[in-house]
Amino acid sequence: MADTICRTLRDGGLEGEHAPALTIKDSKASPFGFDVFNYVLTQLSNYILAGKSQSRGLVVVAYSRSPSFYVDLLKRRGIDIASSHDWIHILDCYTDPLGWKNWLIDKDISQEASSLSSFCQDVRNLDKLYSLIIEQGKGLIGQGKDRFSIAIDSVSEMVRHASISSVAGILSNLRSHDQVSSIFWLLHSDLHEIKFTSVLEYLSSMVASVEPFNQAAFGQRVDLENLSMLEQNFRKGKFHVRFKRRNGRVRVMCEEILVELAGIKFTPVLSEDEIINQRLLPKVQFNLQLSEEERNERAKVVLPFEHQGNGKPIQIYDGRRSLGENKEEALVSTGKLQPDEDSGKGQIIYFRDSDDEMPDSDEDPDDDLDI
Amino acid sequence: MENQNLNLLDRALGLDGPSEPWPLSGRVVLIEDCVETSGSFVLHQLVKRSLSPTSSNVIIFVAFANPFSHYDRILRKLGCNLVTQRDNKRFIFFDMLMLRCPDVDEGKSSEGGLVLLYEKILKTICGLPGDKKDYVTIMIDDISLVEVAANGGSDYVLDFLHYCHALTSEFDCSLITLNHEDIYSSMERPTLILQMEYLADILIKAEPLSTGLATDVHGQVWLSDYLSSQRT
Numbered sequence: 001m002a003d004t005i006c007r008t009l010r011d012g013g014l015e016g017e018h019a020p021a022l023t024i025k026d027s028k029a030s031p032f033g034f035d036v037f038n039y040v041l042t043q044l045s046n047y048i049l050a051g052k053s054q055s056r057g058l059v060v061v062a063y064s065r066s067p068s069f070y071v072d073l074l075k076r077r078g079i080d081i082a083s084s085h086d087w088i089h090i091l092d093c094y095t096d097p098l099g100w101k102n103w104l105i106d107k108d109i110s111q112e113a114s115s116l117s118s119f120c121q122d123v124r125n126l127d128k129l130y131s132l133i134i135e136q137g138k139g140l141i142g143q144g145k146d147r148f149s150i151a152i153d154s155v156s157e158m159v160r161h162a163s164i165s166s167v168a169g170i171l172s173n174l175r176s177h178d179q180v181s182s183i184f185w186l187l188h189s190d191l192h193e194i195k196f197t198s199v200l201e202y203l204s205s206m207v208a209s210v211e212p213f214n215q216a217a218f219g220q221r222v223d224l225e226n227l228s229m230l231e232q233n234f235r236k237g238k239f240h241v242r243f244k245r246r247n248g249r250v251r252v253m254c255e256e257i258l259v260e261l262a263g264i265k266f267t268p269v270l271s272e273d274e275i276i277n278q279r280l281l282p283k284v285q286f287n288l289q290l291s292e293e294e295r296n297e298r299a300k301v302v303l304p305f306e307h308q309g310n311g312k313p314i315q316i317y318d319g320r321r322s323l324g325e326n327k328e329e330a331l332v333s334t335g336k337l338q339p340d341e342d343s344g345k346g347q348i349i350y351f352r353d354s355d356d357e358m359p360d361s362d363e364d365p366d367d368d369l370d371i
Numbered sequence: 372m373e374n375q376n377l378n379l380l381d382r383a384l385g386l387d388g389p390s391e392p393w394p395l396s397g398r399v400v401l402i403e404d405c406v407e408t409s410g411s412f413v414l415h416q417l418v419k420r421s422l423s424p425t426s427s428n429v430i431i432f433v434a435f436a437n438p439f440s441h442y443d444r445i446l447r448k449l450g451c452n453l454v455t456q457r458d459n460k461r462f463i464f465f466d467m468l469m470l471r472c473p474d475v476d477e478g479k480s481s482e483g484g485l486v487l488l489y490e491k492i493l494k495t496i497c498g499l500p501g502d503k504k505d506y507v508t509i510m511i512d513d514i515s516l517v518e519v520a521a522n523g524g525s526d527y528v529l530d531f532l533h534y535c536h537a538l539t540s541e542f543d544c545s546l547i548t549l550n551h552e553d554i555y556s557s558m559e560r561p562t563l564i565l566q567m568e569y570l571a572d573i574l575i576k577a578e579p580l581s582t583g584l585a586t587d588v589h590g591q592v593w594l595s596d597y598l599s600s601q602r603t
Contacts, residue, residue, distance in 0.1 A: 031569070191566065
């Protein structure tokens, strides 16, 4: 499913269509959003390098990590951008976002930008930020009709310095720019009002939420009873993705995530029946499960004394005759009288258990009791 | 029992092994406590470990809560002489007790005060000898008082913390901060403390026991070390 997201970003948008946009959303209960962001970033980078994606370049707007972090991250994933970086550019909104270093008297303390990254020293000015992103992106792809992708590592940080409407505005403008192929961003949902989260979700064609593996354990005081559940939450989580398709339909998918030192792993979620079956089935050397064919055959078996619900009159198998015999005999529904349509009166049809059974007499069988 | 607990904390932070490279280099540690259980002892323990004879660490201690004499007295009991360390330029103490940003033109002055503090920290690091520059630990005691000094401007405090965070990347130094969780517990959305938790690589929480007060055991400490998959 995570790969589905990456492929959607890879394929980009059609002519005249807004670029696909992904919101990655997490919270302190399950803070793995940045791991997911790095995964998507790496996958998209691989697609771009392999020439398999619509976009030919990637602009990373770095608010929460330094450019060197992303250089090292991609290097660990086998992508050495230090030596060849004509396809990626990092807009550094991390090192000096507010221009404090410009205020310092000793200019020697200021850092030099590299060819791989450039500084943004006024993140409050989103118009300027927009221009920088587009300029850097066009610088990567040249003058042709190629497109580039954009990754913003924290819109939570972006909205700290600007209003919700201006952040929504810049994201919408980037998404609708005809040279932007795809865009994705990370959001920490518990830092914001629901209104802001909702705005971003409306702007997105895909929303990926990271949620705790054990929801009940979050927020509880740590003690020996819930320690194992809390520990699970520090390594595992649930990954829900909502896709908005071109035809307007919405598709929801779910996976489990496991965060390790090497990175993040996505595994399919077992259905509830599969989980229960796995727990209840004893581990023996013979097969206790049914194959599909065996299930179908079992469904065809006619059970005695059971409502079959096929619209036909109920036939009760009394154990002595086959179902096809004695069709002139009246049929009885389970526990109810079946009225005769002509006479309007009810009737009871009685089948003797045995031919040897004596007919009922007038004697009361309880007469011999001394009550 | 106390020593055993401290040793467990050292092991959890990786401080029981060799001092170099410093296990907390480039990492951000947040200590959270409350009125019932103070987390200051964790800060003191980290000061002691940072200044151990086998390490080359330099501490820049930004003190909003207590004067130098307070920390000196406590660390002496732990076997660490802060006066000597200060003289040796291993313990650089910034006394911020009297820092109060003026109310006139509140916004700019609050921000300006924190910009100057950041500049002071940055210049101190840059002024260190070459072999010491890679072993710096910045400690801030405590963030709630930084907020007071900034006239409640939590956005400016977050900006300041962001710039300190950038120092961990630029100089590979450690950043250790202390904040009081219960100050923000009544807020619907405690943005400052949540943002700090997002910045932190290691979160250390000091809490009272779930069973209540006890004479011998003052509380519990639990530590969460977010996986280092995000770091080099």
